[in-house]
Amino acid sequence: MTLTANWSYPTAIRFGAGRISEIADACASAGIKNPLLVTDKGLAGLPITLATLDLLDAAGLGRAIFADVDPNPNEFNMEAGIAAFRTGRHDGVIAFGGGSGLDLGKMVAFMTAQTRPVWDFEDVGDWWTRANAEGIAPIVAVPTTAGTGSEVGRASVITNSQTHVKKIIFHPKVLPTVVIADPELTIGMPKMITVGTGMDAFAHCLEAYSSTFFHPMSQGIALEGMRLVKEYLPRAVADGSDIEARAQMMAAAAMGATAFQKGLGAVHALSHPVGALYNTHHGLTNAVVIPAVLTMNRPAIEDRISAAASYLGISGGFDGFYDFVQELRADLGVPDKLRDLGVGTDRIDEMTKMALADPTSGGNPVKMTPKNTKSLFLDII
Numbered sequence: 001m002t003l004t005a006n007w008s009y010p011t012a013i014r015f016g017a018g019r020i021s022e023i024a025d026a027c028a029s030a031g032i033k034n035p036l037l038v039t040d041k042g043l044a045g046l047p048i049t050l051a052t053l054d055l056l057d058a059a060g061l062g063r064a065i066f067a068d069v070d071p072n073p074n075e076f077n078m079e080a081g082i083a084a085f086r087t088g089r090h091d092g093v094i095a096f097g098g099g100s101g102l103d104l105g106k107m108v109a110f111m112t113a114q115t116r117p118v119w120d121f122e123d124v125g126d127w128w129t130r131a132n133a134e135g136i137a138p139i140v141a142v143p144t145t146a147g148t149g150s151e152v153g154r155a156s157v158i159t160n161s162q163t164h165v166k167k168i169i170f171h172p173k174v175l176p177t178v179v180i181a182d183p184e185l186t187i188g189m190p191k192m193i194t195v196g197t198g199m200d201a202f203a204h205c206l207e208a209y210s211s212t213f214f215h216p217m218s219q220g221i222a223l224e225g226m227r228l229v230k231e232y233l234p235r236a237v238a239d240g241s242d243i244e245a246r247a248q249m250m251a252a253a254a255m256g257a258t259a260f261q262k263g264l265g266a267v268h269a270l271s272h273p274v275g276a277l278y279n280t281h282h283g284l285t286n287a288v289v290i291p292a293v294l295t296m297n298r299p300a301i302e303d304r305i306s307a308a309a310s311y312l313g314i315s316g317g318f319d320g321f322y323d324f325v326q327e328l329r330a331d332l333g334v335p336d337k338l339r340d341l342g343v344g345t346d347r348i349d350e351m352t353k354m355a356l357a358d359p360t361s362g363g364n365p366v367k368m369t370p371k372n373t374k375s376l377f378l379d380i381i
């Protein structure tokens with residue numbers, strides 16, 4: 001099977017190894033003549049980034065780059081990016097990177113058209129309708145990790161550096177116009193980032209699948225996404241240059257983000273405050289949290305998880321699925337507790353409040369309360 005295709009769901013996706021060579025053409029189809037490539041500090045000097053700039057340059061599109069982007073990017077990164085966008089008179093963004101570069105790039109394209117502060121566009125009710133949709137710049141997204149699926153998402157996660165809260169900023173036009181999903185770009189990803197991002201994709205599928213909202217399309221995508229992670233994440237971690245495994249993981253990541261339009265749940269509600277306060281890696285934090293959340297949600301999801309286990313070829317119903325998750329974590333070297341990521345119990349009441357206020361908490365199949373949420377934190381730290 002050739003793992004190359006053009007998909008138009010949920011947006012235009014040029015999928016396949018080597019397809020970064022089409023970057024200039026992707027800009028043309030998005031209507032971009034003077035792109036600003038936005039990425040994070042870590043990627044700025046890597047060969048995959050420089051080669052992409054070379055391709056743009058050769059096509060007469062310049063080689064403008066903005067890379068002052070932190071992991072868990074914040075509003076200061078965004079303001080600086082908007083300034084670079086305006087100074088260079090750019091007409092579109094190439095959002096390049098893991099979730100950090102992708103999310104920040106998407107926000108630069110979105111916010112360059114706005115006069116209100118970014119927090120006014122949090123994913124609450126119809127707040128997105130407050131935005132001026134006209135001036136939003138087109139976005140070409142190029143993922144270099146396989147996890148967040150932000151390349152096919154209509155939201156970005158931005159950390160408010162004053163309140164240390166991760167906010168989800170939503171607008172339908174934040175969905176990139178064109179995606180180049182080239183698994184070769186992920187070959188140099190360090191092992192623990194491969195693990196963390198891969199487990200983020202798994203968490204997206206699992207939480208979307210477990211959420212009780214009505215969305216049968218998402219259900220099917222989430223189920224197959226979990227299967228791909230089960231088959232291919234261990235392979236991608238064992239041999240980073242296994243291009244088939246890298247490709248399947250890149251598909252699983254996009255599937256996770258497509259599926260979580262249905263909803264997320266306690267894994268993300270807990271992991272957002274932890275990431276915002278302790279700057280831990282998002283996906284790795286999720287990976288630590290998953291088993292405790294499965295246990296808490298068991299009464300509400302037992303049947304559904306048993307069905308998933310059958311599809312994934314796991315015997316033993318819910319228990320078999322739980323054991324599979326524990327084994328996967330152990331095989332991949334995921335730390336058992338958040339303590340191992342430097343998280344203590346001293347801010348547990350604050351984190352409990354933040355988790356309950358997180359918009360993802362509403363999707364959890366068991367209602368999250370101050371009591372069960374604090375117990376979860378005690379359990380996972």
Ligand SMILES: NC(=O)c1ccc[n+]([C@@H]2O[C@H](COP(=O)([O-])OP(=O)(O)OC[C@H]3O[C@@H](n4cnc5c(N)ncnc54)[C@H](O)[C@@H]3O)[C@@H](O)[C@H]2O)c1
Binds near residue numbers: 282
């Ligand atoms: N928008 C969404 O829907 C969504 C969903 C989940 C998470 N997120 C956000 O995404 C962020 C996390 O993204 P992430 O997990 O992809 O990590 P990341 O983007 O922070 O990248 C992690 C590290 O890996 C490096 N890196 C990335 N690609 C590489 C490559 N190919 N080779 C070598 N190094 C590489 C980066 O430089 C960085 O140092 C968090 O801010 C999280 O909140 C967003």
Ligand SMILES: [Fe+2]
Binds near residue numbers: 203204268
């Ligand atoms: Fe996530």
